[in-house]
Amino acid sequence: MALRHPRSRLPRTPGRMVPLALAAVTMVALAPAASAAGQARFTPGAAGVGDPYFPLEGNGGYDVRHYSLDLAYDPDYDQLDGVVTITAKATQNLSSFDLDLSGMDVERVKVDRHKADFKRRGQELVITPRKGLRKGATFTAVVTYGGVPQTIVGSPIVFGSPYGFLHTPDGAFVGGEPNGASTWFPVNDHPSDKATYDYTITVPKGLKAVSNGVLTGHTNRAAAFSKRRSATQAGVFKWRENSPMASYLTTIDIGKWDVKDGRTPGGLRNYVAVDPELLAAQPDAVNFFFGTTSAVTDLWAKTFGPYPFQTTGAIADDARFNGQPLGFSLETQSKPVYSAVRDTSTIAHELAHQWFGDSVSPAQWKDVWMNEGFATWAAWWWAEKQGGTSVHDAARTAYAARPFPDPSGRPFWSVVTADPQRDTMFNQRVYNGGGMALQFLREKIGDEKFFTLLRTWVAQHRHGNGSTEQFTALAGKVSGQDLSGFFKDWLYSPTKPALP
Numbered sequence: 006m007a008l009r010h011p012r013s014r015l016p017r018t019p020g021r022m023v024p025l026a027l028a029a030v031t032m033v034a035l036a037p038a039a040s041a042a043g044q045a046r047f048t049p050g051a052a053g054v055g056d057p058y059f060p061l062e063g064n065g066g067y068d069v070r071h072y073s074l075d076l077a078y079d080p081d082y083d084q085l086d087g088v089v090t091i092t093a094k095a096t097q098n099l100s101s102f103d104l105d106l107s108g109m110d111v112e113r114v115k116v117d118r119h120k121a122d123f124k125r126r127g128q129e130l131v132i133t134p135r136k137g138l139r140k141g142a143t144f145t146a147v148v149t150y151g152g153v154p155q156t157i158v159g160s161p162i163v164f165g166s167p168y169g170f171l172h173t174p175d176g177a178f179v180g181g182e183p184n185g186a187s188t189w190f191p192v193n194d195h196p197s198d199k200a201t202y203d204y205t206i207t208v209p210k211g212l213k214a215v216s217n218g219v220l221t222g223h224t225n226r227a228a229a230f231s232k233r234r235s236a237t238q239a240g241v242f243k244w245r246e247n248s249p250m251a252s253y254l255t256t257i258d259i260g261k262w263d264v265k266d267g268r269t270p271g272g273l274r275n276y277v278a279v280d281p282e283l284l285a286a287q288p289d290a291v292n293f294f295f296g297t298t299s300a301v302t303d304l305w306a307k308t309f310g311p312y313p314f315q316t317t318g319a320i321a322d323d324a325r326f327n328g329q330p331l332g333f334s335l336e337t338q339s340k341p342v343y344s345a346v347r348d349t350s351t352i353a354h355e356l357a358h359q360w361f362g363d364s365v366s367p368a369q370w371k372d373v374w375m376n377e378g379f380a381t382w383a384a385w386w387w388a389e390k391q392g393g394t395s396v397h398d399a400a401r402t403a404y405a406a407r408p409f410p411d412p413s414g415r416p417f418w419s420v421v422t423a424d425p426q427r428d429t430m431f432n433q434r435v436y437n438g439g440g441m442a443l444q445f446l447r448e449k450i451g452d453e454k455f456f457t458l459l460r461t462w463v464a465q466h467r468h469g470n471g472s473t474e475q476f477t478a479l480a481g482k483v484s485g486q487d488l489s490g491f492f493k494d495w496l497y498s499p500t501k502p503a504l505p
Contacts, residue, residue, distance in 0.1 A: 320341070
């Protein structure tokens with residue numbers, strides 16, 4: 006996830022809403038025969054997937070295969086309008102199903118090209134199609150929605166830092182982990198339901214839109230924005246992410262960009278977009294991001310296995326909230342987002358997430374250490390490869406820096422790495438504690454088996470999900486050792502273990 010910087014702590018500021026403008030999410034059912042459908046018992050899909058940290062995130066009864074987002078964003082009014090088409094498969098006989106959508110205004114819903122009933126219940130958009138959707142049927146979907154996406158502020162999960170849909174001086178900057186996707190489009194918002202995505206993003210002339218995956222098209226034309234009296238010139242940008250992606254990894258970033266599109270020395274595509282405002286303080290920022298991203302991505306491909314996506318890259322914005330600079334970096338899929346120019350260690354951390362977090366996503370949010378601990382270890386490895394402190398020493402420095410018992414108001418050892426609880430899921434025990442656990446595991450089983458374990462893990466769970474229990478079981482299998490005591494100390498203990 007984001008590496009949060011202290012200056013990102015900002016006061017809660019209420020968002021503002023505007024009247025509804027047109028948009029839509031479509032679901033079209035491939036209905037079974039009427040006689041068979043009539044005999045089936047149809048029941049509502051669950052309002053959540055059962056994640057204890059976020060009980061209402063995600064939804065039951067269907068598996069999304071693809072999202073197609075047709076969006077128009079007008080920064081002058083902070084107005085987002087869109088048509089989202091969802092292709093999914095019913096996993097039960099559905100009488101109704103939910104999508105996650107916080108805020109925004111819904112005008113209408115269609116399922117199977119017919120008007121469907123809908124109601125709002127908190128973050129849940131409950132949709133009742135005219136006919137039930139039978140288990141095993143593939144359906145594509147339409148909800149008409151629009152409004153001003155609300156930035157999430159004041160959450161203890163990320164130490165009060167604003168996140169989600171961020172309204173910037175020239176557009177928007179989206180960093181959604183863990184639950185920000187549903188603030189700007191209807192979605193099954195849990196990493197256990199991955200899907201492919203394509204985006205069509207219309208923005209006023211002079212602006213560009215950058216998103217996940219590969220740019221597949223760009224045209225200029227007249228377009229109607231809902232808050233303007235007449236059509237105006239606009240740019241239309243089409244992006245496609247053809248690898249399964251968790252919803253928290255989605256991003257759309259709108260503004261003015263200096264772009265460099267090329268290849269890493271290893272041959273991987275590298276797309277870097279930097280806000281020109283950042284060039285005033287660091288004129289070489291585009292080349293810095295491009296060169297560092299190339300070097301890191303190629304190193305991780307050699308270390309962890311083949312790069313899992315079509316492109317690597319970076320999106321660096323002069324991102325602010327209420328005029329204050331934001332202090333985070335975040336692993337959106339294929340191109341991490343940065344709220345300023347960051348150092349090479351941060352870039353190494355975020356790019357490691359392309360393997361650990363993006364390609365292999367957590368099965369539940371309690372498994373988030375397998376995102377952050379792995380990326381922390383990788384940043385230590387990067388530093389060692391550049392001639393800096395060894396990982397051996399970095400892990401021990403992190404260990405020594407944390408006294409036990411924890412000082413008042415500064416929890417660390419009391420946070421359980423493999424189940425840190427929702428409001429402390431991004432505590433430093435998850436980051437540095439996870440990094441220590443991996444390094445001490447490496448020293449226990451040896452380099453050959455350790456790197457075999459990492460490469461096997463990302464290969465077995467490529468474009469899927471993984472749990473702590475699956476990882477520890479694989480570690481025991483690869484190493485040929487009983488590691489239960491080791492993992493009890495380093496992943497499940499709320500105390501400071503002795504150095505191994």
